[in-house]
Amino acid sequence: xxxxxxxxxxxxxxxxxxxxxxxxxxxxxxxxxxxxxxxxxxxxxxxxxxxxxxxxxxxxxxxxxxxxxxxxxxxxxxxxxxxxxxxxxxxxxxxxxxxxxxxxxxxxxxxxxxxxxxxxxxxxxxxxxxxxxxxxxxxxxxxxxxxxxxxxxxxxxxxxxxxxxxxxxxxxxxxxxxxxxxxxxxxxxxxxxxxxxxxxxxxxxxxxxxxxxxxxxxxxxxxxxxxxxxxxxxxxxxxxxxxxxxxxxxxxxxx
Ligand SMILES: C[S@@+](CC[C@H](N)C(=O)[O-])C[C@H]1O[C@@H](n2cnc3c(N)ncnc32)[C@H](O)[C@@H]1O
Numbered sequence: 001x002x003x004x005x006x007x008x009x010x011x012x013x014x015x016x017x018x019x020x021x022x023x024x025x026x027x028x029x030x031x032x033x034x035x036x037x038x039x040x041x042x043x044x045x046x047x048x049x050x051x052x053x054x055x056x057x058x059x060x061x062x063x064x065x066x067x068x069x070x071x072x073x074x075x076x077x078x079x080x081x082x083x084x085x086x087x088x089x090x091x092x093x094x095x096x097x098x099x100x101x102x103x104x105x106x107x108x109x110x111x112x113x114x115x116x117x118x119x120x121x122x123x124x125x126x127x128x129x130x131x132x133x134x135x136x137x138x139x140x141x142x143x144x145x146x147x148x149x150x151x152x153x154x155x156x157x158x159x160x161x162x163x164x165x166x167x168x169x170x171x172x173x174x175x176x177x178x179x180x181x182x183x184x185x186x187x188x189x190x191x192x193x194x195x196x197x198x199x200x201x202x203x204x205x206x207x208x209x210x211x212x213x214x215x216x217x218x219x220x221x222x223x224x225x226x227x228x229x230x231x232x233x234x235x236x237x238x239x240x241x242x243x244x245x246x247x248x249x250x251x252x253x254x255x
Pocket of ligand 1: 050051052053076077078079080081082083111112113114137138139140167168169174
């Protein structure tokens with residue numbers, strides 16, 4: 001057998017085993033509970049910008065982006081900008097290894113209701129600045145979304161090849177609204193990633209000063225959304241691969 005195929009098959013079998021391993025499942029849950037209580041996900045950078053993610057989710061995103069090769073990414077929730085520089089770096093890599101036939105550059109469209117001056121300054125001085133556009137406003141503001149759509153068309157000339165990552169306000173209502181506003185930007189075979197579905201699964205989490213909780217969070221929004229939209233399905237293979245992260249059942253693939 002071709003050695004590459006053989007390795008891939010072994011990996012698939014191992015992933016199937018680990019995803020059914022009760023001890024590993026329990027340890028992963030215990031680990032994420034503890035990590036969350038210590039704000040572990042706040043302590044990483046991507047190209048000098050703090051990225052509030054777990055390394056497992058970052059690897060999953062890299063694999064998805066490299067495999068699906070989106071021409072643009074819309075992301076909500078910028079914070080310090082690490083997810084913007086991460087997504088931009090993936091777009092730049094794709095441009096290097098798989099340039100678009102049109103000669104256009106791939107691009108990230110990033111939205112946050114509050115882009116702090118010091119974060120904006122760093123992002124505006126960043127070497128990848130030409131790979132992204134920042135928008136300040138609510139991610140569910142119809143006028144802002146229209147502006148994003150016009151800018152995508154302006155830069156890329158069509159809406160093909162889109163991917164969307166949601167990581168802003170984590171209440172059920174807000175995420176459901178985001179899902180309904182942004183699903184049209186996701187191309188068939190591409191992903192709509194919903195972060196912080198983990199809120200539903202943490203036993204000891206409290207979110208002081210936040211409006212989300214068990215029963216009111218991105219996971220409940222995903223379930224609601226999927227009950228009304230049959231174009232998307234949860235890609236469980238990613239949960240099975242990474243075992244712990246902040247987006248269980250949050251990697252949605254458009255059929
Ligand atoms: C979890 S952080 C984003 C982390 C970032 N994606 C990363 O990986 O580093 C959430 C961000 O969502 C923003 N936010 C909250 N409500 C929002 C809304 N209605 N529209 C857009 N952004 C919002 C907050 O200002 C905050 O910067």
